[in-house]
Amino acid sequence: MITILENYPAFLLIFMRITAFFVTMPFFSYRNIPNTHKIGFSFFLAWIMFFSIDPPAIEVNGQFIMLILKEVLLGLTIGFSAYFILAAIQIAGSFIDFQMGFAIANVIDPQTGAQSPLVGQFLYTFVLLFMITTNAHHLLLDGVFYSYQFVPIDQPFLPMGEESVIEFIVESFNSMFIIAFQMSIPVVGSLFLVDIALGIVARTVPQLNIFVVGLPLKIGVSFIMLILVMGALFMLMQQLFETMTYTMRGLMELFGGGGNESS
Template identity: 60%
Template sequence: MLELININSFPVFLLILVRVLAFFVIMPLFSYRTIPLPFKIGISFFLAFIMIYTVDTSTIAFDGLYIFLLVKEILVGLLIGLIAFIIVSAIQVAGGFIDFQMGFAIANVMDPQTGAQSPITGQFLYIVSLLFLLSVDGHHLIIDGIFNSYQFIPLESFIPFGDKSIADFVIYSFNMMFLIAFQISIPIVGCLFLVDIALGIIARTVPQLNVFVVGLPLKILISFLAIIVFLGLYIHLARRLFDAMFEVMQGLMQLFGGG
């Protein structure tokens, strides 16, 4: 009982709480506006309370370096959540590619989760991806990721920001995000490209037919049919997307830890 109220463990508890809070500020699924702020603070508090007994606390004390450790913990939580958010943003990018070909590029909707404008198709695919993430207990894996971050980045260590490999890894993550977005959108975009070719041939062979009137509803119909047909493939790509997200999070934590 005395250990539970030991005031000497408060500096460590504060460092853990700051990292978890910063992680939940930007991490997909936990950072959305629809999740109440008291819930975010409460779950961060109890997670930090659980984690404090699994972290080495022998070398942390209030001194001149403590404020730098506090800033480091904020950066660690934000950057790990940001790199995961960048990978998941591939769904929105893919939706933008699809909407541009469908003619829905001017019909963006407001995303209630982030407060930003989002493509219609991208929003639909994003909701399906989040439901898939919840169905496979991906939210537990996200919490497990922030828990395992203390194995890679101890509380008393600092981030080697001068390491060139960190910048290279972030650039690699951006490339991976666009590659996954291209893979998600290419089946539907490819179908619409073939529809454009067919409409071009019809416009040259049958000039009396107004392809601009026929083309837009035809492309929308073909897009909906293609989405239904390729939905199974999209679930496979969504699984690969989340696998890549967890791999990128672990890779970034290893680089932050000097590994």
């Protein structure tokens, strides 16, 4: 307690970074968790990290304001990098909904308060349950803790405009869309074959109303394919968690100037 009182600026910087993490980080930033719980959890986590990382002495001067802004920006950026990787589930659901005919109907995501596709929300619920079951949310807390090995608390700025950082973010977006495409291709590909079959039937049997038959047929085929490929989807979800961890670590290494070689 005496150490925190003597070096309270460092404790404030740690608290700001962790709080900023929890603003954008998946699972911990959702509206289902009350804000008082987020602030309290951030405070106690900052308390633990203060004695774990042994921060250097920080003085309150003009540079202290820049350090606070740097900590907030770092927490928001790293948390958002994990969030947009996990958003591949929503993108895959959008691809499937568009082919199923469900794109016209969206639901409100209770976690974020934004509109999301039906199948995307269905798969996203499985992702959250799978994350809790496999303790993948502990990896997010590990990312918060090990961020001090890559970006020290007394580092005055972040190299946001460097070419390597921009290229890494672009590659992360690319990997997100690749995983989303891999998740949706079984259902989207089977529906493409159904569309071809319906087109052939429409040309050979013009008396049949394809618009009446096609929509329930595509919905039925989609649900059957989702049941068949659910195991493969869980494997891709595990790959998604690994990609999320590597993205957070790689971005922190770039922000820390390539990482601390001593660590």
